[in-house]
Amino acid sequence: MIFSLAAATLLLPTTLASFERMAGYEPMSQVTDHNAIDLDQKSMEEQLALGTADGFQNAQNIYEQGGHSKAHAVITLDSGLSKSLSKGQPISGTDVDGNAIVTTAYSDTAIGDTVIKIKYATSNIQDTYVGCSVGALPERYQLTSGCFKVSGLITVNNEDTYTYTYDADNENKAGRTIKGFSTSADSEQLTTSASCPGCPYKEFKKFYDYYGSSTYADDYVTAALDGTATSFTTGLGNADFSKYGFDGRREGAKKGSAYMNVYMYALREFEDAFDNCKEVDIDQNYGAAHSWDEGVAFYTGSLEGTTGA
Numbered sequence: 001m002i003f004s005l006a007a008a009t010l011l012l013p014t015t016l017a018s019f020e021r022m023a024g025y026e027p028m029s030q031v032t033d034h035n036a037i038d039l040d041q042k043s044m045e046e047q048l049a050l051g052t053a054d055g056f057q058n059a060q061n062i063y064e065q066g067g068h069s070k071a072h073a074v075i076t077l078d079s080g081l082s083k084s085l086s087k088g089q090p091i092s093g094t095d096v097d098g099n100a101i102v103t104t105a106y107s108d109t110a111i112g113d114t115v116i117k118i119k120y121a122t123s124n125i126q127d128t129y130v131g132c133s134v135g136a137l138p139e140r141y142q143l144t145s146g147c148f149k150v151s152g153l154i155t156v157n158n159e160d161t162y163t164y165t166y167d168a169d170n171e172n173k174a175g176r177t178i179k180g181f182s183t184s185a186d187s188e189q190l191t192t193s194a195s196c197p198g199c200p201y202k203e204f205k206k207f208y209d210y211y212g213s214s215t216y217a218d219d220y221v222t223a224a225l226d227g228t229a230t231s232f233t234t235g236l237g238n239a240d241f242s243k244y245g246f247d248g249r250r251e252g253a254k255k256g257s258a259y260m261n262v263y264m265y266a267l268r269e270f271e272d273a274f275d276n277c278k279e280v281d282i283d284q285n286y287g288a289a290h291s292w293d294e295g296v297a298f299y300t301g302s303l304e305g306t307t308g309a
Helices: 005-010 039-050 053-065 178-183 184-192 201-211 216-226 246-276 286-300
Strands: 071-077 088-095 101-106 115-119 150-157 162-167 172-174
Touching: 039 053, 039 184, 039 246, 039 286, 053 178, 053 216, 053 246, 071 088, 071 246, 162 201, 178 246, 184 201, 184 246, 201 216, 216 246, 246 286
Parallel strands: none
Antiparallel strands: 071 115, 071 162, 071 172, 088 101, 088 150, 101 115, 150 162
16 A cells, blocks of 8 residues: 555544554554454454364354354334434444443334344443354353343334344354455445445455456465365465365465455455545544544454554
């Protein structure tokens, strides 16, 4: 990238700088949830290191379904919504320990629907950024103290109350996954659109042209996890993981997910920051600043701490 992280920070109003640092970088927006994606990578690698079929399956589940980022509950109401629900509208309820949960809707839901998605609120402090992390994580990795009770009462938009039930083991989800960094590439890094005016992004286009697939990273990692061969149409960069045991497949999966999936998506966020920058309104560039912060968060991860030392 042409700009250094330090240079980019200097272009932003210093009055915005009030968030916990990431490896020395001071973000202008809350990205603790984004920063936690490295915990999925860590959990994957620990499962891969077991060198067993079960370990590889657990790693694949984490890779595909996540666990630490964009946590949300999928609950079923005992009666349909009396009004439509918009993403971001307030919802409150109670966690498993009886403490209040004050949060928002994860997505839009139509009037009459009984299944709704509720975001778990995130904080500015990385060590305690969220109270519920389940997804596809093995039980010993899960954080459940801040999850919704399995049944109870919620209040929607500060006025309507509903009783609900849900399966806490299977319906506490993660909306951001390492796999998704690659499978979303066609719309977020390749195809020019209103949401991606700068596409195709130059760095991504080099890899797309080489492999002939917008999902080349996922193709590679999935082949390593499954023990199969890739089939890139260009004939370049193919790997046959059926020839390797757990050790070789482990290296392909953990290095591919970090150096192909996450790396390219971090670059994507920096490119998106340029797309979001409004030169004529330079003091109103929260979107650009947030995208840049997201790129740094994905690149550094939470395990580097505040100083990176």
